[in-house]
Amino acid sequence: MKCPFCGQENTRVIDSRPVPDNNSIRRRRQCDECGKRFTTYEKIETIPLVVIKKDQSREQYDRSKIQGGVTRACYKRPISVKKIEELIDDIETEIFNKEEREIPSTLIGEIVMDKLKELDAVAYVRFASVYREFKDIDTFMDELKKMMN
Structure with missing residues (x-):
């Protein structure tokens, strides 16, 4: 996952937890380069509707x-x-x-x-x-x- 602050690709997950809708996971990440933290959401891919x-x-x-x-x-x-x-x-x-x-x-x-x-x-x-x-x-x-x- 690319860091939104410095653009480096070396980021790591420091915390994961399900979101209340049970269709996605919230991941807290930290950039190995600049040290800043950011949040991403991983959502279940659904059939095209x-x-x-x-x-x-x-x-x-x-x-x-x-x-x-x-x-x-x-x-x-x-x-x-x-x-x-x-x-x-x-x-x-x-x-x-x-x-x-x-x-x-x-x-x-x-x-x-x-x-x-x-x-x-x-x-x-x-x-x-x-x-x-x-x-x-x-x-x-x-x-x-x-x-x-």
Whole structure:
């Protein structure tokens, strides 16, 4: 592993521990040349995943799209960045545990909504209003009534 400070390739691992998501390992390293320390993460390589969009086009799975949607839904809510990251990790774990090479975007959206519903009702309604493309106030109110029951 190259040192990010001096570029030397002689670095050694001084500490390793699993990350709570159980899909990666955190390694603390030290450069033999300059003595500086840095952290790396080793992640399990997963099968390439293709997302089938609503218009039947296909694109490579991109975690940042889920991250963007969840972050927007949680905007100005009392939810820590750590909780959001854990939520996204949970969503990703559920998606990859399906062991499919292709997955519909609608299924991903439903998984995200289920996880958001457990985390924060306002974030859930925000995400659902965009995802389900509420056209009018009646549709929006129907979803709110479902949440109230």
